[in-house]
Amino acid sequence: xxxxxxxxxxxxxxxxxxxxxxxxxxxxxxxxxxxxxxxxxxxxxxxxxxxxxxxxxxxxxxxxxxxxxxxxxxxxxxxxxxxxxxxxxxxxxxxxxxxxxxxxxxxxxxxxxxxxxxxxxxxxxxxxxxxxxxxxxxxxxxxxxxxxxxxxxxxxxxxxxxxxxxxxxxxxxxxxxxxxxxxxxxxxxxxxxxxxxxxxxxxxxxxxxxxxxxxxxxxxxxxxxxxxxxxxxxxxxxxxxxxxxxxxxxxxxxxxxxxxxxxxxxxxxxxxxxxxxxxxxxxxxxxxxxxxxxxxxxxxxxxxxxxxxxxxxxxxxxxxxxxxxxxxxxxxxxxxxxxxxxxxxxxxxxxxxxxxxxxxxxxxxxxxxxxxxxxxxxxxxxxxxxxxxxxxxxxxxxxxxxxxxxxxxxxxxxxxxxxxxxxxxxxxxxxxxxxxxxxxxxxxxxxxxxxxxxxxxxxxxxxxx
Numbered sequence: 494x495x496x497x498x499x500x501x502x503x504x505x506x507x508x509x510x511x512x513x514x515x516x517x518x519x520x521x522x523x524x525x526x527x528x529x530x531x532x533x534x535x536x537x538x539x540x541x542x543x544x545x546x547x548x549x550x551x552x553x554x555x556x557x558x559x560x561x562x563x564x565x566x567x568x569x570x571x572x573x574x575x576x577x578x579x580x581x582x583x584x585x586x587x588x589x590x591x592x593x594x595x596x597x598x599x600x601x602x603x604x605x606x607x608x609x610x611x612x613x614x615x616x617x618x619x620x621x622x623x624x625x626x627x628x629x630x631x632x633x634x635x636x637x638x639x640x641x642x643x644x645x646x647x648x649x650x651x652x653x654x655x656x657x658x659x660x661x662x663x664x665x666x667x668x669x670x671x672x673x674x675x676x677x678x679x680x681x682x683x684x685x686x687x688x689x690x691x692x693x694x695x696x697x698x699x700x701x702x703x704x705x706x707x708x709x710x711x712x713x714x715x716x717x718x719x720x721x722x723x724x725x726x727x728x729x730x731x732x733x734x735x736x737x738x739x740x741x742x743x744x745x746x747x748x749x750x751x752x753x754x755x756x757x758x759x760x761x762x763x764x765x766x767x768x769x770x771x772x773x774x775x776x777x778x779x780x781x782x783x784x785x786x787x788x789x790x791x792x793x794x795x796x797x798x799x800x801x802x803x804x805x806x807x808x809x810x811x812x813x814x815x816x817x818x819x820x821x822x823x824x825x826x827x828x829x830x831x832x833x834x835x836x837x838x839x840x841x842x843x844x845x846x847x848x849x850x851x852x853x854x855x856x857x858x859x860x861x862x863x864x865x866x867x868x869x870x871x872x873x874x875x876x877x878x879x880x881x882x883x884x885x886x887x888x889x890x891x892x893x894x895x896x897x898x899x900x901x902x903x904x905x906x907x908x909x910x911x912x913x914x915x916x917x918x919x920x921x922x923x924x925x926x927x928x929x930x931x932x933x934x935x936x937x938x939x940x941x942x943x944x945x946x947x948x949x950x951x952x953x954x955x956x957x958x
């Protein structure tokens with residue numbers, strides 16, 4: 494077979510797959526929306542989506558908004574002249590990347606095939622009579638608005654973006670409240686906004702909270718890591734796994750320079766055990782622990798990559814100055830992460846004043862303890878369920894529990910604020926509740942039929958259950 498004929502057939506197959514994927518999404522969305530009727534404009538409540546880590550494209554405005562993250566163009570055609578996904582940790586250094594827009598789908602090849610991210614949810618609302626609105630110019634109450642923000646940054650940056658968006662919708666549309674839909678890290682940002690608004694309560698002199706609870710009709714949390722997750726440690730060490738392995742990865746040094754990664758961590762004193770199952774009492778919030786065990790930015794390849802990035806901005810930078818900058822950055826990141834865990838683990842009256850629907854799964858083995866392994870005079874941390882099963886099968890019962898692969902089911906219940914559990918997509922209790930699904934992955938929660946149906950039922954009150 495000639496190369497041309499092979500390429501033609503391959504293109505036809507990819508096109509057929511793409512069309513099937515698109516048609517399947519459209520069919521499911523139409524079926525969900527077919528159960529309801531359009532609401533009068535005056536009764537409609539806008540929907541604000543707060544995406545999670547990797548859920549917003551990142552572009553370089555200095556190079557015609559080149560997509561550094563968000564599609565294969567950035568992965569395959571990335572050049573060193575573009576700003577990268579790591580945040581500069583040097584004092585006074587600026588980062589050029591800006592959020593470009595919601596990553597509705599990750600395009601593998603234009604018009605051929607893509608991986609849906611939030612596309613299913615968007616299509617569900619469109620078939621239910623919603624519009625796709627713009628926060629730059631809100632014009633419809635019955636619309637879905639997506640919040641674009643820099644998911645690498647501190648939680649206060651995200652909360653202030655939510656605060657600005659909600660205020661914009663309320664003033665422009667004349668509404669009192671919005672439906673707030675969060676995904677993963679976006680859930681934590683949303684709950685922070687509900688409690689504290691855009692105020693910084695994590696600094697040495699906390700600002701006065703300005704709760705956003707009164708502006709939220711329903712908070713719909715998909716895969717919330719309210720109590721933190723040890724999956725964040727795995728990402729700091731090995732990078733993010735966005736579900737698309739093609740092209741340039743989100744490398745460990747990218748994640749190790751992100752304040753968000755440390756604020757997603759669970760800082761339990763017994764989070765790390767040794768090979769015998771005993772508590773190590775390692776303090777995850779102590780910079781000396783990370784330095785001694787060569788974690789995060791102290792990991793050899795990560796430190797070298799960050800140093801090279803620093804010298805690109807400042808050719809005079811020496812190793813001592815870089816070491817000082819790394820220690821200062823990590824100390825602040827861990828301190829704020831620890832404080833966030835402390836304040837978010839305490840109950841707050843704002844949580845009870847907002848009806849909250851939590852979406853989770855108990856269908857995936859989830860690691861809730863790290864295992865410290867000593868090997869040839871050095872220490873290695875096992876931070877995945879697969880690694881623990883392979884090297885220490887006797888520790889499985891002690892370290893692994895049902896969940897969504899990022900957060901255990903019991904941890905979600907503990908921090909959800911509700912003990913009411915539903916398993917049927919059409920079951921809509923009056924108050925707050927937790928919907929348990931059979932999703933086999935954390936990312937897959939937002940493409941699960943059960944979750945999408947229940948989300949639509951909650952934001953569109955006239956859909957018949």
